[in-house]
Amino acid sequence: MKKRGKATFFVVAALIAFLAYTALFGITSQYGDVKTPILKGVDTIRWGIDIRGGVDVTFTPPEGTKATKDELAAAESIIQQRLIAQNITDNEVYTDYQNQRIIVRFPWKDDETDFNPEAAIKELGETAELTFREGDNRDSSGNPTGVTAENIILTGSDVKSAKAGQNPNNQEIVVQLELNDSGKEKFAAATKKLAGVGQISIWLDNTRISAPAVNEEIPNGVATISGNFTAETAKDLADKINAGALPFALTADNYNSINPTLGMGAKDAMLLACGIAFVAVCIFMIAVYRLPGVVACIALVGQVAGAFAAVSGYFGPFPSFTLTLPGIAGIILAVGMGVDTNIVTSERIKEEIRAGKSVGAAVTSGFKNSFSAIFDSNITMVIVAVILMGAFGPPSSLFAKLLNPIFQFFPSAITGAIYSFGYTLLVGVVMNFIMGVTASRLMVRSLSKFRCFDKKWLFGGKKDEA
């Protein structure tokens, strides 16, 4: 019995070391000059805009306007298209249909030196200019030229609605377009002219979104656009056309922009503080709890690494997560919980040893007796974390849906900062069960089987005890 399980310590410690190393530095495979990340390291963490600087803006329809669900979807699609047009690919866009809000967050680009957030916000919220133009002539930068630039057939106000649908004859997925009275005649004339010989291109601002060929004259203002659509691409095009037909511009009463230099300093300070605090805690733990203290430090390394891994998207199925300043605070708090778990257990072992038990027996009952307290306190933390994520997360997130019966009576307030705090706290608690409870137990029990460590004072007994 005594012989078995000695290797466990080394296996667990090696696994933690592996996790810590890979979570910090990542693993990349190199093929020629192309590096492909296999496991993502800390450098791939997406920092929140409070750290790297950026813009956080909430768009709403103007006061007194009640937007429909379709109108909001259209508005969201136009915002997304404009973000891409401005080359802001790293963005988050959430739409809260219940409370008529579109929340947009995007960070500063790395090479950005002179960025004007107000101009960007203004541009995102403006009504999109939808045009139907004759032909599909574009210059090298994609702008309309020639007849396409000159001959505008329809504008946004001529379009009543667009939606994705199916052609009843052949089940093909199409976009169904319906025009207002103002557009019917113009469209009829244009389609008569172009039927069989030309195209009508559809533009949103200065981006061509579609260029269907005209098959026949369309006199009644009801047209379908067909051509290899999937349900998704058809909806996308319909949303964009609807965006151009939106009767209002979005207003941005709520916005927040932070210069990157402010935030990056905060990040460095936070990480430095994390490092120093970690060392201080380790010194304390080893000084007070000796062997279990050493194990606690190893487990804490695993816990911190696990927390960063959960944020960077290291664990395949879990996507990367934006890490904000409160998010870092959440990691610190979770590490505090991890320290507490180890203290509760180590205290218990010490007590059992002072009550006269052997090292092996004290370790076993120490872990057993401390578990209920650790379990209950961690579950209450889970309650806090889940509520934070549900109350302050994007409406489409899992926890928000879970808590919708409670929070639907309250208006949405999507603060990414608090959401990130809840997430890191939740991850921390899970890591606490894995590291603080399971890994610690395996390591301490394994170590207690070595004769050289089978000494009571190493577990908190008096010095003179064997």
Next chain:
Amino acid sequence: MKRNLDIVGKKKIFFAISSLIVVFTVVFALIFGVKMDIQFTGGSIITYSFDGELDESAFAKELSAALDAQLKTQLSENTVTKKDNIIATLGAKKNVKADKVEAALQTLQEKFPDNNIQQESINSVSASMGSEFFIKCIAAVAVGAILMILYIAFRFRKIGGWSAGVMSVVALMHDVFVIFAVFVLCRIPLNDSFIAVVLTILGYSINATIVIYDRIRENSRIHRSMSVAERVNLSINQTMTRTVNTTITTVTAMVIVCIIALIYGVDSIFTFAFPMIIGMISGLYSSVCISGPLWVTWQEHKAKKKAAEKLAPKAKKK
């Protein structure tokens, strides 16, 4: 044998201290008012950086005219960027539109060409969204508290779960008050970091309370003959080293965060970490000195009532 502290016996002193803190905070808040951040009230805060000497009052006047709004300015230095900042706060319930801010920066750059004025950050919140956010925060705290009571009531049903749940939440409310007091006394405006601190301390303090209750639960099995007061006192003393050591480690960590935040001048972290430290100490105090003894008071009161009912069952019925 370790010396046992008689915590439960001194409960009246502790209850008095806590009541005093609560009363003092309420009175102070009523007299001096509570500052709310624009996140709750609505409004705008714009931070500009500048070089050299800047005439603050002239700057304020120009900006006020450009934005067509009343505002207050404040100078500060950012230790990270080594730049002087001027922070403009626009009166409550008035936030500005993006295009005006853009124009205002141009005006300022024209009027103060030597100062290289740059806009560092802006935070603008509409009044309605601010109050909605506030309501949501209160709701989150309330829902959290209710779920905690439910969970504790279930897990500690052997030792009178409901009373344990309610008493632990009373101790938590005490901690919330202490954090509130820190924000009010230090004149830190209430903002989302207040909510984050409150929720953290709630979880943190309930953690300590649960460790103690867990011991009471265990001791109820082992020491059946002990009185409630003795049993609770024993449990508090048995878990004392853990409670103190955990507080030492976490507070040390937070103090380090605080010091680094001060050195680097990261205000947002400091206003988060400092109330957190006080909250942690308050959590230690409330778990040890309030939640356990309060629970004893409840149990003794219940026992007395039972005894009185046995003695005079008729008197009770009236």
